[in-house]
Amino acid sequence: MSIKTKVCEISEYWFSRVDECGLSVDALEANERCWRCGYKNTLEKCHIIPDSLGGKDEPSNLVLLCHRCHLENPNVTDPEIMWDWIRAYGTSFYDTFWFLKGMQEYEFIYGKSFEEELSRLNIDDEIQFKDLFEDELKKTAFHFGHPYLNSATVAGVMRIVIKKYII
């Protein structure tokens, strides 16, 4: 199944209608960044009402998502659900989505919030922590030149860096 509607038709349709405030992406970069997570990535045209449930190949029934987010999007017949989902994940800053998800995952796995860990270990040098974090991130799996971020990888990298302070 190939979608005939063009990427620019989809972004023009939606970004002339939705309130971009609170979304992970703004109109200028809507053809380059995923509308849910806001990361620069190859974008896939994603049906709002799935093709298999009678959704049409037209801009009003499509949004642009990265591959990861495309796997997680709601596949239901009520078209409002897609935008509820996209909007609920809106981040104020670019490239923070997976970091925020990683913090939630960290708390889920280790039973303490990431902030609690930082204060417990008196880690107050943010720049040093960030450098260590970036170094460890480079040792994770890469996918098309970008770190293959998911919440578990980000939480794992946070843990690896925190362990350096414990030892």
Ligand SMILES: [Zn+2]
């Ligand atoms: Zn995404």
